[in-house]
Each structure stands twice: as C-alpha cells, then as structure tokens.
Amino acid sequence: MNRIITIGREFGSGGREFGRRLSEELGIAYYDQEIISEISKRTSLSEQYIQAIVEHQPSFSFPIHIGRSFYPATSPVFDQTMTVYQEQARIIKEMAAKSDCVIVGRCADFILKEYHPFRFFIYADMESKIKRCREKGPEEENLTEKELKQKISGIDKKRAKYYEIYTGHPWGDKLNFDLCVNTTRTSIKDIVPVIAKLFA
Amino acid sequence: MNRIITIGREFGSGGREFGRRLSEELGIAYYDQEIISEISKRTSLSEQYIQAIVEHQPSFSFPIHIGRSFYPATSPVFDQTMTVYQEQARIIKEMAAKSDCVIVGRCADFILKEYHPFRFFIYADMESKIKRCREKGPEEENLTEKELKQKISGIDKKRAKYYEIYTGHPWGDKLNFDLCVNTTRTSIKDIVPVIAKLFA
16 A cells, blocks of 8 residues: 555544554654644744644635636735645655655645545544543643534634635545544554554 | 444445455454345245335335334335334344344444444445446446446435434444545455454
C-alpha cells in the first residue's frame, strides 16, 4: 500500500494520535504543525497568523478549485490568504516527494491526489470526543459540557468549510477516504499496530 | 476485539466477499443466505417469498422500532412481513449467542447491539461497483452501463429504506460503524488478512 498517508479527522477523535502512532510504527515522517512552521519561514508571516488563516479562511466565498477566472477584486488580506494556501500546497507536495510520510489535515488527501495517497478519516461520537478533549486539553478544563460541545462542533464546521471551499467535496464524506476509523469504541493504541501492517 | 462481526455494505462493493474471507481467516461462522433458509424452515414460507419481503418490505410505512402502539389495521401480508422480521431478528440473536460469527446485512448491527458487535461498512465508488458486478454476475451481462447503474442504485435505495425503517438511523452513516472500508482502490484479498488481526 502507498506509504504517502493522509489523515482527515474530526476534532477530538484522536486523528493526530492515530497519525503520530502510525508514523512511528512505520518509521516514516509525520507532518502536522511542521507545515505551519515551514510556511512561516517561507512567507515571513507569523505562525500564529498562518494558523488563523488556515483555521478561519478570511475572505473566501467561492471555490478556489474553479480557478483564477472567478477571482473578485483582491485585497491585501485576500492576497496573504492565497499566498498561505499556495505555499501550503507546495510544501505538502514537496514533503510527499521527499519521502514516505503521514500528513494530518490540511486537505492533503486532495492536494496529493496525483500521488494516490492512502486516505484515512478518523471520527467518533460526540460523547467520546468530549471525553478525549477533557483528558488531553487542560484549556478545556473550565468549559461546561455545552461549551465544549459547541467548541468541538465549531472547529469541525470550520474544517468542513475549509475542505469544501478548497476541494469542492463535502468534508468527511467516506467516499473520499480509503478507510474510516471510528475511535468511539476502538482503542487507537490497539488498532494502529494492526493497520500499520497494511503498509508493511 | 469482539468476534461478533456485522457487515453492512453497498451493492457491488464486495461486502459479501469481505465477510466470507474474514470468517475464513478467523475460522468462525459466516451467515448470509443461511438466515433466509432458516426463516423459511421455521415459518413454512418459501425462501423466494422471504427474500422478496426482506428486499421490498411491503406495507411498511412507519418505524417498526417505535412499537406496537402505532400499528394500523393489519392484513395477512402485513402479518407475514412482521413474522419474517421477527423471525429474522430471533435467528440472528440465536446465531450470535451460539458462537463467534460474521453476519452480512439484515440490520444485524442494530439487532445485535446488546452484543456490541464489531461493525464494518463496505462501500465503493459507482465505477468500481459496476466493474465488480460485471465480473461477478452473469445476469448483468446484458445490461447497459445506465441500466446496471440504475440497478445498483435501486438495490441500495431499498437497503437504505429497510435499514432506516428498521433501525431509525440513516443507512451507511459512518457513525453507526466501527470501520468503513472503501474497496475502490483497496483489494479485499489484501486487506482482509490484515484486518483479521484485529480479532486475533
């Protein structure tokens, strides 16, 4: 199986843990936050600003994939956003060209489609995602159940919007993935060493 | 992992092959058409008639799972349909109680929910399903591309209706499954021996 591996994930489902463990099991590169750092180096924009752009996508209201002919009048913020997106796509392609790797999020499944990556989607039910967030994230400690649920849904809504704008496909649609793993009942620690054998 | 294993599947995606190979790999029972035969024995209805009922669900226009209080005036056909459904659920539970097994279709994931089965969903894109149907089914030989596509969609529409009436959940929703396997690019023959190790 192709060892260019992409991981889409719902917030709180353990997608990063899945990706990290899988890369360790296979002894291949793992890219997540590293992509933001690399964009920052290349564009001289701060990591924080880039993070905000890729999470909030200011000024996009049309499908990027349709192409340049639909561009509205540009603005400085819009230009920066485009720069970040283009740089991100370039970096992801460079990373995949360099060596086998696991890339989490960032529409890598779409950006790397010529590589025919093996595409995972990691998801879970809300109760399980709330539990995982409580365990992992100290900043979630003071949120009520309702607030945390809103936070999780909100982040996924942004991811969905980002993915859909960027790829033209609905986010989380299982047809865009080779294997969808529900971490509600299945332990990531237990499943990854088995799944890794697909790439042996 | 629990070795009571259920398999939901899109028509033409290779769900039966996946289930059969998995049961062989694990050395456990495999139930598919056997369930129809057993209902036939117990009800003295013909297998063909039972097949028609579980595929076409005559006279259901309300959710079964809501319970008896909503029943309309019954008819002989309706009574037979209910008998078949109830018998099917009973048989599936008996099978799961008897030994580890793989059960394909028939809402077994829902019927066996107290057993916390491991729930697969097998799917593929339309092109791949058409190809598989052409290879497997001699009766598809004379259908045009459009007719075969309509047949595949039609069968899945019936499955979706059956599942939704019976369980109250949308059919094929990944949240109702532990692992969703897209057989478009992934060979069933290659993936099953790896996946089987989850249950070792």
